[in-house]
Amino acid sequence: MRLSRRTSQLALVLTAVLTLLIAAPLARQAAVQAQSSNQNQLTVYSPQTTYSVPLLDVNGQSYVGLVDLFEPLGTIDARADGKKYKFRFTAPGGRPLESQFNEGKDKSKVRGENYKLPANFVIQTGRGYVPLSAASVVLGKLLGTDAQLHPAARRLFIGNVPIRYTLELRPGNPSHLLVAFSSPVNPSIATEPGRVRLTFRREPVVSSGADTVPYSDPLITGATFSEHDGLAEVDVTGTAPLMANFADGGKTIIITGAPPPPPVPQEAPPPAPPPTAPAAQPQPKAPAAPRFLVLIDPAHGGNDIGAAITPDLPEKDVVLALARRLQHELASRGIAAGLMRNSDVAISLDQRATAANATRPALYIALHAANTGRGVHVFTSLLPAANLSPGGFLPWDTAQAAFLDLSGSVAGSVAAELESRKLPNTTLPAPLRPMNNVAAPAIGVEIAPPGDIVEEIASAPYLQQVAQSIAAGVAAVRSKLPEVRP
Amino acid sequence: MTRRIVIIFAVLVVIAFGLAYYAVQLKKKVARDEQLAAQQALASAPAANGTPTPVTLYLASDSDGTLRRTQLSVALPPERTERARAVLRALFGQYLQSGSPHPIGAGADVRDVYLLGDDTAIVDTNSAFANAHPSGVLTEELTVASIVATLNAADSQIQRVKILVNGQERETLAGHADLHRFYEAGNIGAVVKDLQ
Secondary structure (H helix, E strand, O other): OEOOHHHHHHHHHHHHHHHHHHHHHHHHHHHHHHHHOOOEEEEEEOOOOEEEEEEEEEOOEEEEEHHHHHHHHOEEEEEEEOOEEEEEEEOOOOOOEEEEEEEOOOEEEEOOEEEEOOOOEEEEOOEEEEEHHHHHHHHHHHHOOOEEEEOOOOEEEEOOOOEOEEEEEEOOOOOEEEEEEOOOOOOEEEEEOOEEEEEEOOOOEOOOOOOEEEOOOOOEEEEEEEEEOOEEEEEEEEOOOEEEEEEHHHOEEEEEEOOOOOOOOOOOOOOOOOOOOOOOOOOOOOOOOOEOEEEEEEOOEOOEOOOEEEOOEEHHHHHHHHHHHHHHHHHHOOOEEEEOOOOOOOOOHHHHHHHHHHHOOOEEEEEEEOOOOOOEEEEEEOOOOOOOOOOOOOOHHHHHHHHHHHHHHHHHHHHHHHHHOOOOEEEEEEOEOOHHHOOOOEEEEEEOOOOOOHHHHHOHHHHHHHHHHHHHHHHHOHHHOOOEOO | OEHHHHHHHHHHHHHHHHHHHHHHHHHHHHHHHHHHHHHHHHHHHHHHOOEEEEEEEEEEEOOOOEEEEEEEEEEEOOOHHHHHHHHHHHHHHHHHOOOOOOOOOOOOOEEEEEEEOOOEEEEEEOHHHHHOOOOOHHHHHHHHHHHHHHHHHHOOOOOEEEEEEOOEOOOEOOOOEEOOOOEEHHHHHHHHHHHO
């Protein structure tokens, strides 16, 4: 039996469409999965904080997650509804601003205005991603301020945050190069023979003029600015070993020749006669100022996803969102807080304890999430009380035993704040790693869904309530916790 | 293109969808059968020898985060380590039942219990116990506390318990509860009081 030519063509088209419908999502998924393992990071500098956001590579184009991008800047509520992705952002003290994106489409509506994305919107495991080149526009529209993207360097500047610098060469013997910044900086400094490299990871340092400045000086031959991989570098070259010193409260870095190494004595010199006048004694270095730092440890990360709260919602993401809110809430109460991780990276349990002990925080808070139970569980270490001095040598396995009383005080205070906000809570000791190894007051906080709907564990209002409770609980017992010298 | 090709294509599409549906159903059936087999294995093993004796189990509940004492008649062998294993298998059997308030991974089992001296028990579990255990601080703590408290209730001489997985030390049960350490029955007893 023969079909008409038109029917044959129709059958062919139908076959092609069916094949495409089945193959396209699979191919895209494979492409995303193959490339997501090679994630890059975008460094975002805002007036409030500096943070890193993982980038997703989709078909050779960099994408950034809206939740990752906006979470440190305010309150967000995002949900995928089929192919639609609804995103609500509320800046601190501001009103909610709505946006809507469509998977596989470049048309979007940001704050009520139509905006054409430079490439199609992507939804991956329930999260919405915009092309990196659109990040500054979306940020600008929702924050109401300018945002500048340096795409090649993967650096994004929100508002008037860039730190600029000037170079001034003072010839002499030896010559000095003064690098003066508009704000204090704290770069890592690496020296090699004839070279000093200043690396700025957290400071939004940008070039003020020419990137390369040559000098016809016998010691310092040039300075070069570069930015790449989410950081900036100032590279100073010379004809002899160089060294860098801070001045002007960290606003100036002076680069000059390094002193020659002391000669190696061949023989013991004869004893010097006693000085007739008292020699100038070196002044003892002033002790560093005490500081009160809370170290927040969002558990898991990288390949270790923790509990699967839902198939699309891993514990590692929930706790990172909570950690960022908690850091913000503590800062609003005048308490400095650091994050053990501010991106999706894997850190082993021993590494966490080692880093915590090296940081010497006034308080260590481990954050966890689970899909079983209700409300918030506050934990202290499950160790028998031991008569250990916090200042002495502490055994690794039971370091926490010396701080159990203080840890219990913090846990009680946090539980009281949770109670006052009518959040169901339980406080008890738990064998939670790595709390036993932490030589500082330490608590663990595990959030479970607030009610029957598991997905509400990641809702903005719930996370905010929990973060406020923890921060208020810490603030209430701050005077009991010893400030620790760095 | 003939109509025959179109019909063949349509039939192939139907077969493909049919096979996919069958594969999903088969996977569900295998999971059900494995769970049932595990329950039956645990329920039947201790009955091989020994006389039925009432034992106290500390049963966990995830929904309210509690441990509750309950009595169960279990056939207990005379030998001390075998008795401890039979009690723990009865405990696991409760958790493996469908609708358990504290489910653990399908196929979880106690391979052996060893005694170090009179007061220390080493509980060797199988891989399924840890690999398929739900992840969470409280849910893992409930499992550990339930094992230690149940062992101590069955044999009051056992004061310290260490849990191995497949004969090996493991860092955590499912990402949270410490499995490197020895658990003191007295220490866990205080937790059990909090959880009741």
